[in-house]
Amino acid sequence: MGTRWGINRTVAQVHALLFISPKPLNADELVETLAVARSNVSTCLKELQGWGIVKMVHILGDKRDHFECMKDVWDLFRVVLTERKRREIDPTMQMLNECIAESDKTPETDTYTRERLCDLREFFETTSAWYMQIRQWPTSALIKFMQLGDKVLKVLGFGA
């Protein structure tokens, strides 16, 4: 499925394998199971470690590095979202701010265009600030909250 998500195939395969494996795996086990080059596995493991969802562990009496994946899906989700915010949203917001600053100095900028940019900035600010708060909720609260669904609206007293 990895490719459909826009993720490198081998990276997705390594991650999937580590995720479902009951015990940490070493590089050679990944090479054998996935039938890819050793160097490729090395690169993928580095990538996954860069995302903070795979870490190296040592097995007593074994010289080789072993790797294990973060196992809690909710924690996993939080880590990935936070990392994507850092890599994708934050630079976008910075860019947006520069565009808006630029448009302020450029009187011929269409008012409409400037408003669209401000809309976008506001959207990212609102959603980012919200995420930074809920990411700290304990998983149990998050699940209970989600299962309420629409009921939240009534409890909070807005909307039907």
Add this chain to the structure above:
Amino acid sequence: MGTRWGINRTVAQVHALLFISPKPLNADELVETLAVARSNVSTCLKELQGWGIVKMVHILGDKRDHFECMKDVWDLFRVVLTERKRREIDPTMQMLNECIAESDKTPETDTYTRERLCDLREFFETTSAWYMQIRQWPTSALIKFMQLGDKVLKVLGFGA
């Protein structure tokens, strides 16, 4: 910024241009502004229409097709999320179900592995069901809700 988001550069450019433009644009205007081939613009417009965020409009007295983009950022977000759910999440859930069914018929499957798959399925089920509800909230309610942030936890009576 498009490329960083894993989106085709020209598609992102066309979309950005239509988004900030006060009026619908025709293909030639896009070609001139972005300095890309006519055929490329045609493909990108088709792609964006496939996502449901750009639509064709006609300007009186002008034979050429014009295009305009969905302007409300919250609506835009909803459309994109819904489409991504359909394209990415739904097939993943289906695949997961097949894997779990398969593992039921295969007694030698590690219990741990099966549990990880079920965890994943549950995660997607919970988050998808939640999204299908909140996507129908009016934007005003959604914004008010988000701005509450952590306060929601207290109102609902769980967590600190």
Add this chain to the structure above:
DNA sequence: ATGAAATTTCTGTGAATACTGAAATTACAG
């Protein structure tokens, strides 16, 4: 220190994707 095992870095190749320009098709005015 020395050598073997493990790992990473580097380079070239193949595959996938994006794009252009030409040809084909469609839409429409006269």
Add this chain to the structure above:
DNA sequence: CTGTAATTTCAGTATTCACAGAAATTTCAT
């Protein structure tokens, strides 16, 4: 109809990305 403008499809090219295998580096036991 016919011809022109507009648009799309197609085929070839270029660019980007993923990967394998070799070479280089690191790690560690002796």
